[in-house]
Amino acid sequence: MALAIISVLSLGARSLFLDEPCQSPCTTAGDHTLIFDEAYYVNAARVLAGIRPPAGAHYSDAPLGTDPNAEHPAGVKLVMAAAIELFGDGPFAWRIGSLIMGSIAILGMYALVTSAGGDPWEGVLASGLMASDNLLLVMSRIGTLDIWVCAAMVWGVALYLRGRPVAAGIVLAVGTCFKEVAPYALFALALLELGRLLVAHRDRAAPEEWRAGPALQRFSATTFTTAGVFVGLLAIMDQIATPYADSQAKLITGGPFAEIAHIISYAKGLTSPHGPVGIESYPWDWLVDLKPILYLRINPSLPGHGLYAIHPVVAFYGMMSPPIMLLALPALFFAAYRIWWGRRPAGERSFADPQLAILGLAWFLGTWLPFALQSLVDQRTSYIYYMVIVMPGIYVAVTYLVALGWRRRIRWLTRLTLVWGFGVLVAVVLMYPFVALF
Secondary structure, three states, rough: EEEEEEEHHHHHHHHHHOOEEEOOOOOOOEEOOOOOOOOHHHHHHHHHOOOHHHHHOOOOOOOOOOEEEOOOOOHHHHHHHHHHHHOOOOOOHHHHHHHHHHHHHHHHHHHHHHHHHOHHHHHHHHHHHHHHHHHHHHHHOOOOOHHHHHHHHHHHHHHHOOHHHHHHHHHHHHHHOOOOOOOHHHHHHHHHHHHHHHHHOOOOOHHHEEEEEEHHHHHHHHHHHHHHHHHHHHHHHHHHHOOEEEEEEOOOOOOOHHHHHHHHHHHHOOOOOOOOOOOOOOOHHHOOOOOEEEEEEOOOOOOOOOOOOOOOOOEEOOOOOOOHHHHHHHHHHHHHHHHHHOOOOOOOOOHHHHHHHHHHHHHHHHHEEEEEEEHOOOOOOOOHHHHOHHHHHHHHHHHHHHHHHHHHHHHHHHHHHHHOOOOOHHHHHHHHOOOOOO
């Protein structure tokens, strides 16, 4: 019941004003304001649907029926194009997919935690944290790619934990068709297996499937399934819509491997050798919300260029919930402590406690470290919204810390937890895009 309430409230909050903001009198698709990177993905979907974007907009000169946003696989854009053909070129078609995937991701957090051995209330808490996080709320109500891949990664890992490695690989392959960062979940799974091996080495009563042999079989099955299914799906999508390199004004032919080469080449070119100069930020800045992004701000008293006569007042921020991030680093360090030095209480049969700690830390390191290493080695340009796929690990780690503290039934700790929970709820209201505090 609690999970259902969270899901319904979250869906309602994300659905509210889904077609806003809009240029008065708001009668055509062109009157609706695109939010942040919707300027790329919505226009790419329009081209796929055979609709010419407005003059001067991204991809306005691209050949119709192609995917001019070929730096990312076409999965989300094809779904968005189908929605445009079904519902018309408008905000409902652009954003309904993200809305649905946001709900799927929230339900996936419950499945992820309970699959790792957490009890139902821990699953509800993790789902509640995701639903309450401003970054996830905003990204799951606008037409971009990140919530799609996040949902696929959450469910892929949940299936892996449930002993279904091939199904996990298929889901992660589909996620890679949404955005190419989905395989970061494989890094998380590799670290998860290493953590299990550490516990199994220390405690001979650990489950047999935590040993090296079964772990290698599981991980290999998921990895090869992900790679094989992704290449196959990419080939199918290329037959539906040929990828088009807009910056080079040329079609990408040669099959899925040519497209993969283009994606890698494009990513290599996204560098900031002199450090962040705009909305970019370093991955280590994300851990303290150091540089949030203002995706869109509408204030009639202070209109920006091209934002006249647009309503209502809004402020879309790319920023994680501060109360959640307040516990992020303590929770991750505590998880590491429990994995390395923790001991299972005598007589305790469940290994859920170490597995939740392993999952939270492994997910965080497996998804955050690739961004950090790319920034250090290649000066890769990065943005705080990349944290969308990292946050599930933080939700799990914070859930583990809060639930463990709550079970201790220490009065002052219980009161502190309640105050923190109230802060999470207050942050949802204050950071809601249509409660703009200027």
